[in-house]
Amino acid sequence: RMRRLLQFSPYTRSEGNSIIIAIRIDLLQRVYRLTRDPGFQEEKIESLYLPLQWSKELLVNILDKRIDHLIKRSYTRGKVSHKDILPKQINNQPAMDYILDRTFMRPRDIILFFNKCIEQAKGKPDITARMVNLAEGDYSRERLRSLQDEWSADYPNMTSFTEILKGFRSQFSLSELTKEHCEEFCLQFLTRTVARNDELSEAAVSIYDEKINAQEFSKIVILIFYNIGLLELKLEKFEGFSSIISGQTNISPAELDDDTKIKIHPMFWRVLGIKPM
Numbered sequence: 670r671m672r673r674l675l676q677f678s679p680y681t682r683s684e685g686n687s688i689i690i691a692i693r694i695d696l697l698q699r700v701y702r703l704t705r706d707p708g709f710q711e712e713k714i715e716s717l718y719l720p721l722q723w724s725k726e727l728l729v730n731i732l733d734k735r736i737d738h739l740i741k742r743s744y745t746r747g748k749v750s751h752k753d754i755l756p757k758q759i760n761n762q763p764a765m766d767y768i769l770d771r772t773f774m775r776p777r778d779i780i781l782f783f784n785k786c787i788e789q790a791k792g793k794p795d796i797t798a799r800m801v802n803l804a805e806g807d808y809s810r811e812r813l814r815s816l817q818d819e820w821s822a823d824y825p826n827m828t829s830f831t832e833i834l835k836g837f838r839s840q841f842s843l844s845e846l847t848k849e850h851c852e853e854f855c856l857q858f859l860t861r862t863v864a865r866n867d868e869l870s871e872a873a874v875s876i877y878d879e880k881i882n883a884q885e886f887s888k889i890v891i892l893i894f895y896n897i898g899l900l901e902l903k904l905e906k907f908e909g910f911s912s913i914i915s916g917q918t919n920i921s922p923a924e925l926d927d928d929t930k931i932k933i934h935p936m937f938w939r940v941l942g943i944k945p946m
Contacts, residue, residue, distance in 0.1 A: 809939035
């Protein structure tokens with residue numbers, strides 16, 4: 670069982686070997702959710718964790734090495750970085766910050782985004798802000814599709830459910846998911862969806878059958894979206910936004926109320942038609 674496997678410490682040695690497990694925090698929480706035994710206490714093994722995160726500097730360094738290799742091989746022997754081919758600003762934000770904001774701070778994301786930019790710049794000497802904006806559309810759609818692939822076993826209708834966020838501002842309060850909005854969405858969802866054996870679909874059926882109210886429905890949806898990385902949450906005015914991607918722990922429904930602030934990850938703004946603040 671995964672629980673027993675996780676109980677091995679990186680410092681536990683067996684015949685001179687150490688056992689080390691690397692796993693994303695959102696997938697680790699999924700393991701807990703599906704294999705949790707009665708009386709299981711997560712904090713008992715938290716001391717064995719060694720959180721690993723990519724910094725902005727490391728990600729930029731990886732991208733610069735990739736750019737240098739691609740361009741030096743074809744055009745020049747001099748060292749080349751992102752500063753030589755990207756615009757200084759995109760939508761009034763430093764270009765590198767704009768790109769990184771639209772990633773989960775992983776090498777694969779920044780490389781995929783940059784590859785989309787290269788596709789837009791074929792035959793051109795550099796990448797313009799307009800090219801980045803055009804590339805972002807394809808990138809955003811592919812990232813949502815990738816998220817669906819990662820979570821299809823648990824939430825096969827996740828992509829359809831993200832439509833409940835379409836047209837929202839990038840930041841909003843839980844109370845803005847009104848009774849009318851939730852009920853209208855669920856009605857449309859249920860009339861076009863056949864498979865309904867997942868938690869999101871069951872929530873839609875429950876609000877339609879008046880077994881739960883709009884706030885209870887919203888909490889279910891928002892927490893699922895939080896746990897897969899689609900959203901960040903701010904529970905108190907004096908706190909910042911928390912994200913499962915950055916290593917934050919699970920949040921319970923009891924911690925959410927109408928004033929809870931919700932931020933949609935910029936990675937998905939374009940595909941969901943989100944309005945920036």
